[in-house]
Amino acid sequence: xxxxxxxxxxxxxxxxxxxxxxxxxxxxxxxxxxxxxxxxxxxxxxxxxxxxxxxxxxxxxxxxxxxxxxxxxxxxxxxxxxxxxxxxxxxxxxxxxxxxxxxxxxxxxxxxxxxxxxxxxxxxxxxxxxxxxxxxxxxxxxxxxxxxxxxxxxxxxxxxxxxxxxxxxxxxxxxxxxxxxxxxxx
Numbered sequence: 001x002x003x004x005x006x007x008x009x010x011x012x013x014x015x016x017x018x019x020x021x022x023x024x025x026x027x028x029x030x031x032x033x034x035x036x037x038x039x040x041x042x043x044x045x046x047x048x049x050x051x052x053x054x055x056x057x058x059x060x061x062x063x064x065x066x067x068x069x070x071x072x073x074x075x076x077x078x079x080x081x082x083x084x085x086x087x088x089x090x091x092x093x094x095x096x097x098x099x100x101x102x103x104x105x106x107x108x109x110x111x112x113x114x115x116x117x118x119x120x121x122x123x124x125x126x127x128x129x130x131x132x133x134x135x136x137x138x139x140x141x142x143x144x145x146x147x148x149x150x151x152x153x154x155x156x157x158x159x160x161x162x163x164x165x166x167x168x169x170x171x172x173x174x175x176x177x178x179x180x181x182x183x184x185x186x
Contacts, residue, residue: 003144004157011137011161015168018129022172025122026179029115034061034104038091039069044076044083053080065106067091070099107183115183123176127169134165 027037042053053059057071057080071080077095084093084102091102107115138158145154 001144001149001153003149004141004153007137007140007144008157008160008164011133012164014133014136015130015164018126018133019168019171019175021129022122022126022175025125026119026175029119029122029179029183033064034067034102036061036067038067038089038104039084039087041089042083042087044080046076046079053083056080065104067102067104068099069093069102074098112183116180119176119179119183123172126172130165130168130172134161137161 027035028040036054036059039053039059043050044053044056045051046056053069056073056076057069060068060070062068069080069084071077077097077100081093081095081100084091084100091104094101094103138161141154141157141161145151
């Protein structure tokens with residue numbers, strides 16, 4: 001039935017969205033290595049509007065422990081420095097008059113555990129999103145059944161939705177395991 005195929009496709013799309021969101025959130029959880037994505041949440045006041053840091057400066061990673069930020073306009077140095085402090089990322093930016101240098105501190109054991117907890121919370125959110133997609137799909141299938149669709153077809157569709165859910169939950173677990181290993185690696 002066309003409607004059931006549509007329900008399954010939209011459910012899979014929704015679950016893929018949960019995985020994509022999880023991957024994006026995992027990029028923000030730093031694993032001890034410097035990366036430009038660490039500053040992805042920093043917004044700078046650029047002539048009255050909040051602008052992403054990457055649009056007002058060049059962000060580079062010369063080595064695994066250093067991030068350099070070179071503003072396109074020298075007058076933006078103090079504004080960028082202040083924005084990094086306000087973002088509360090745990091970094092201490094240093095201004096040398098030309099660019100801003102951030103030394104990424106090595107993670108302590110306690111901080112690593114906190115990051116793992118944060119990663120687990122993000123994974124749980126993704127699982128909740130997947131389960132909500134399953135619930136919505138099953139509601140739609142039940143509606144079709146009430147409208148006269150065959151019981152066997154609806155039962156098979158519900159089984160397909162459950163298989164999709166299991167597969168996506170497994171993907172979340174795999175992502176979490178990988179991220180956890182990355183965070184705990186010294």
